[in-house]
Structures are given as structure tokens and as C-alpha cells.
Amino acid sequence: FKHTLQCLPLQEKWYTLYRNYESDPAFGGTDPCIEFTCLGPAVDGAFTFTVRYGDSSANLTLTLSASEGYTTQNLLHFQPIGRKLFSMLLTASYVDCMTCVVFRSTYLNEGACSLIVPESALGKELSCCDYLFDLLCDATPKFTIYDESCSK
Structure with missing residues (x-):
């Protein structure tokens, strides 16, 4: 398990491969092809991202913090730019920057x-990632979000 901050700023685009729920109201509902792009180094402790999904996109800021009792910054707070009262919390359960x-x-x-x-990593063998997803997430059902058309 790596520290989430070690992966930032992202050096390439990242894609949602799959998830264990069908619709995500924060990231395009049931739209395919969710793509994350980091726009540069942190400014005042926040990274700026563009998230694309379907035919839409949104600019977000990302700040990190640690869960209670943790020293690793495993909590990711995504906030749409210009919407101070709205934030999406994600918890990094497993991180390998490669x-x-x-x-x-x-x-x-x-x-x-x-x-x-x-x-x-697209198109490569990811059996370790698949195993950890299934282990950590009770991954049934599994909804595929990415296909080859996403990176075109």
C-alpha cells in the first residue's frame, strides 16, 4: 500500500475500469468512460483535476486527509470548483501508482x-488489482465502465 500523495500529481490519465454499483450521480450517472486528468502540482495543498464522463466534464479540486487513527492520507475530498458547500469523499483502500x-x-x-x-495499465494483466477489488469490495455485481472507445 502506497501513500496516496506519492501518486500526485498524476503523470497520465486515469480511467475507472469498473465499480460495484450501477450509477454514480457525482461522476456521470451511468455514463461510460470516466477519465481523471490532473492539471498540475498542488496549489495551497489542493490539486486541480478535470473529470470527463460521457460527453461532459467537470473541474474539481482534490485535497487529502487521514482517517482517524491513520498517518497515511487515505481520504480524498473532491470538490467542484466554485461549489464550496459540496464535497465528495472517497477512501483509498489500496494504492499502487503504477x-x-x-x-x-x-x-x-x-x-x-x-x-x-x-x-x-489499460489492456494489461491486473489480476492483483482484480483480486483486491473483489476482496475489499464484495464485488458482485461488477459494472464495467471502461471499454476501448474511451481512450480515443
Whole structure:
């Protein structure tokens, strides 16, 4: 398990490969092709991201904090730019900057999980990531979000 901050700023695009829930109101509902792009280094402790889903996109800021009793910054607070009262909390359950991140979408519920991967890992064997997703997330059902049309 790596520290989430070690992966930031992201050096390439990351994609949601799959999740264990069908619709995500914060990231495009049931739209396919959820893509995360970091727009540069942190400014005042916050990273700026563009998230694309379907034919839409949104700019967000990301700040990190640690769960109670943790020293690792495993909580990710995404906030749409210009909407100070609205924030989405995700918990990083597993982080490997080269292959995948397993997130709990805590803004939905404790059991909602997604697996995101860097563009360089697309199409590669990710059995360790798949195993950890299934282990940590009770991954049935599993909804595929990414297909080859997403990176075009």
C-alpha cells in the first residue's frame, strides 16, 4: 500500500475500469468512460483535476486527509470548483501508482467501490488489482465502465 500523495500529481490519465454499483450521480450517472486528468502540482495543498464522463466534464479540486487513527492520507475530498458547500469523499483502500487504486465512494455508501487504472495499465494483466477489488469490495455485481472507445 502506497501513500496516496506519492501518486500526485498524476503523470497520465486515469480511467475507472469498473465499480460495484450501477450509477454514480457525482461522476456521470451511468455514463461510460470516466477519465481523471490532473492539471498540475498542488496549489495551497489542493490539486486541480478535470473529470470527463460521457460527453461532459467537470473541474474539481482534490485535497487529502487521514482517517482517524491513520498517518497515511487515505481520504480524498473532491470538490467542484466554485461549489464550496459540496464535497465528495472517497477512501483509498489500496494504492499502487503504477497499476491501480481501489476507492470506496464513501459519499454514496461504505460499500460502494471503484477500480481506477492509469492509461499505461489499460489492456494489461491486473489480476492483483482484480483480486483486491473483489476482496475489499464484495464485488458482485461488477459494472464495467471502461471499454476501448474511451481512450480515443
